[in-house]
Amino acid sequence: MFKVSRKSEYALMAIQHMARLAPDAVVSVADLAAQEDIPADLLAKVLQGLKRAGLLIASKGAGGGYRLARPAGEIRFLEVVRPFEEQIAVVSCHSPVTDCQRTDACSLRDPMSVLNAYLMRQFEQMTMELFVSPHTWLTTGPRTTTPAEATSLGRRA
Amino acid sequence: MFKVSRKSEYALMAIQHMARLAPDAVVSVADLAAQEDIPADLLAKVLQGLKRAGLLIASKGAGGGYRLARPAGEIRFLEVVRPFEEQIAVVSCHSPVTDCQRTDACSLRDPMSVLNAYLMRQFEQMTMELFVSPHTWLTTGPRTTTPAEATSLGRRA
DNA sequence: TCATATCGGACTCAACCGGTCCGTTACTAG
């Protein structure tokens, strides 16, 4: 469980890499693939996905490549990963993709939705800034969060 | 991502089911499979796994079956799921199972370990009581937790 | 106009997972 797909890992690496360059620097698939040691063809697909998701901006032709559409601090973890994960849910009951027959009477649905919602909330407030400078992020926390949200799983909202 | 294996789902259902019976009630694989609509052979494997993990106690022979080794409130979510998930980690870098070549220089390792540790902590403090009576659990919270642990991701410990 | 890059469909191969089958062992009710 938990494990993200390889494509997602590559996506995270790519964005992390680009975030460390000059703000509007453009990098080609070939270069990025070489520097991060990722199969070029596969990385190509990944970056296309990220572009379609609105996270990257592509420019074709000689001297072209990709660049970030926004600063890392404004890119959420879930956005990066979602294009490559068809199912973002803990049990089959949730997510329309799967075929949970038990639909109505499913006894896991309820308790798991609690957990699910909780996880989602956490991932929502986690930006790619964490991947650029982990330490800074750790001590300052996500910028978009208000102190009032400091709740823990199972505690009353 | 996140999705647990089918075996894990069956494991959760099984324990939930047994927790709702009388404290030391014994139930056979056949019965449980019929009532929960789960393939019997597969459920057998699952329960064997749970027994090996020390969560269930088996008794062979006529009138035999399985019963909980401890009350649901003392069984943690991770314990139930672990026997059926070889990889409980977000990226390949963690967990000895996989083959992250980049071992040393892996740029995801650091930020992800932050997230990883956080998720683990949450799951540790989540017991199967949630599956027996979700509402009660929601309002009272886990019994084993001290208020001081109410931290959120990204906030200083 | 040519080299360069993105774009995106089609395809292969291997691993994994859900599920099944069947023989073995152990225990208990009668």
Add this chain to the structure above:
DNA sequence: CTAGTAACGGACCGGTTGAGTCCGATATGA
């Protein structure tokens, strides 16, 4: 003592999915 019952566990199988490849099409800047 015996027959039936139930856990035990290895072997197997087919479908799905995911990682990775190949290649032609399209756009664009030098």
